[in-house]
Amino acid sequence: MTITKFLPGKSNGKLQTQSVSYQSPSNIALIKYWGKHGLQIPKNPSISFTLNNCRTTTILNWEERTNHKEDYELKVILDGKHKPGFEPKIHQFFGRVVEYLPFVRDYAFTIDTTNSFPHSSGIASSASGFSALALCLMEMERELNPQMSQKTFDQKASFIARLGSGSGCRSLKGPLVVWGEHPEIKGSSDIYGVSYPYAVHEVFDNYQDAILLVDQGEKQVSSTVGHNLMHNHAYAPSRFNQAIENLSSLIPVLENGDLDQFVNIVESEALTLHAMMLTSNPYFILMKPNTLKIIEELWQYRRETKIPVCFTLDAGANVHVLFPQNNREDVQDFVKSELSSYCQDNRYIFDNVGDGALKL
Numbered sequence: 001m002t003i004t005k006f007l008p009g010k011s012n013g014k015l016q017t018q019s020v021s022y023q024s025p026s027n028i029a030l031i032k033y034w035g036k037h038g039l040q041i042p043k044n045p046s047i048s049f050t051l052n053n054c055r056t057t058t059i060l061n062w063e064e065r066t067n068h069k070e071d072y073e074l075k076v077i078l079d080g081k082h083k084p085g086f087e088p089k090i091h092q093f094f095g096r097v098v099e100y101l102p103f104v105r106d107y108a109f110t111i112d113t114t115n116s117f118p119h120s121s122g123i124a125s126s127a128s129g130f131s132a133l134a135l136c137l138m139e140m141e142r143e144l145n146p147q148m149s150q151k152t153f154d155q156k157a158s159f160i161a162r163l164g165s166g167s168g169c170r171s172l173k174g175p176l177v178v179w180g181e182h183p184e185i186k187g188s189s190d191i192y193g194v195s196y197p198y199a200v201h202e203v204f205d206n207y208q209d210a211i212l213l214v215d216q217g218e219k220q221v222s223s224t225v226g227h228n229l230m231h232n233h234a235y236a237p238s239r240f241n242q243a244i245e246n247l248s249s250l251i252p253v254l255e256n257g258d259l260d261q262f263v264n265i266v267e268s269e270a271l272t273l274h275a276m277m278l279t280s281n282p283y284f285i286l287m288k289p290n291t292l293k294i295i296e297e298l299w300q301y302r303r304e305t306k307i308p309v310c311f312t313l314d315a316g317a318n319v320h321v322l323f324p325q326n327n328r329e330d331v332q333d334f335v336k337s338e339l340s341s342y343c344q345d346n347r348y349i350f351d352n353v354g355d356g357a358l359k360l
């Protein structure tokens with residue numbers, strides 16, 4: 001389906017520039033996106049904290065094309081090394097965006113990318129990577145159509161990022177981004193992410209995320225395979241409704257700062273995501289024994305200290321430990337002294353909630 005509002009405006013001719021660079025962060029979902037249809041349209045709304053330290057920096061260089069053998073001409077460089085293995089994914093992405101950014105056909109691109117987090121740390125770089133790339137392409141579009149409003153730029157950049165990676169559309173702004181239509185969230189959309197529009201209690205300012213790297217290998221289940229597991233899944237319809245309800249419950253919690261409720265919603269979402277994988281066909285166990293050890297230790301620590309720390313999980317074994325800025329010293333000590341022993345090579349990353357992407 002063509003989204004007419006993002007079709008390109010009348011172009012101003014040729015680009016004078018040859019390069020642009022953006023840095024985009026990763027994000028961690030509180031209400032999870034799991035299940036999609038069509039071209040990356042989510043089956044339920046989701047909301048995430050934008051992170052700050054886990055970032056992808058992308059320098060996009062282009063020159064006029066000489067070689068027209070393939071639909072698109074591009075080269076991917078990761079951490080200074082040519083990575084042809086990543087190029088089919090970008091060819092596919094260009095195929096999805098060409099309708100909206102037709103100039104991708106006219107230039108030869110070099111996509112030079114580095115991640116602030118360690119390579120193969122088990123942290124997905126697709127959200128931050130596609131967000132940074134979408135913003136670079138949108139700067140080209142802005143040069144060709146300088147009359148474009150900032151609002152259109154923001155929406156279209158998120159829309160384009162989504163066509164690369166669904167959760168990528170939540171990585172452009174911060175600190176909280178909603179993606180997917182929700183009846184109580186004004187402006188929410190299935191086709192791009194929007195900044196969370198309502199009041200947020202100060203306890204969530206600079207919220208902390210300690211990312212515990214339990215398993216740094218390749219993803220056991222790719223996101224495409226994972227999302228597809230929700231087709232014909234026995235529990236899918238109730239899960240999609242539950243996500244809508246959980247997001248409704250989160251609205252007052254974000255406003256009043258009730259951390260007991262926050263912990264309850266966030267942990268339940270993480271476990272439900274994994275429950276969907278446990279009960280799909282084929283079925284997967286994406287947690288590792290150390291994931292469960294961390295959860296048990298964290299629960300015990302929370303019982304004993306009354307510190308409102310909680311966990312969330314993505315589609316893998318790593319654990320995100322979320323806590324207020326006020327408890328930073330105590331929880332970081334706990335991570336270093338206790339939880340790090342369950343991490344592969346004792347590795348963890350201290351991050352916090354951030355404001356989104358940056359043009360360099």
Ligand code: DP6
Binds near residue numbers: 124
């Ligand atoms: C478990 O955004 O990686 O992290 O749209 O296929 O790129 P694609 O999937 P992706 O899925 C992320 C799923 C999740 C939950 C979330 O971030 O909401």
